[in-house]
Amino acid sequence: MDPTGSSEDKLSLWVNYSCILKTASLGLTWVGSQTFDIAISNVKISNEDKYQCKWQFYENQIESFKSTCDRRELQQFEEAFNLLPEYVIFYMKVVL
Numbered sequence: 001m002d003p004t005g006s007s008e009d010k011l012s013l014w015v016n017y018s019c020i021l022k023t024a025s026l027g028l029t030w031v032g033s034q035t036f037d038i039a040i041s042n043v044k045i046s047n048e049d050k051y052q053c054k055w056q057f058y059e060n061q062i063e064s065f066k067s068t069c070d071r072r073e074l075q076q077f078e079e080a081f082n083l084l085p086e087y088v089i090f091y092m093k094v095v096l
Helices: 059-068 071-082
Strands: 011-018 023-031 035-044 050-054 087-091
Touching: 023 087, 035 050, 035 059, 035 087, 059 071
Parallel strands: none
Antiparallel strands: 011 023, 023 035, 050 087
């Protein structure tokens, strides 16, 4: 449970993997009064186990949300957003 008393997770991570393109897409979605993607990162998968990639933030969507949400949700969003690293370390074991 977060400090505001809400037990719901508002920041969600999703992963899509294309077997054909051998690409993994990682995304962050905010689920609250509005649901929108915050960031995405694409990783070309090879025979390595560890990948580093950089988040590409959706600045326009973030700013639009921040200007329309209530103060409590803005505080929750900023607390979660400030915990995000600029780079993502992604581990994936490829089994052939």
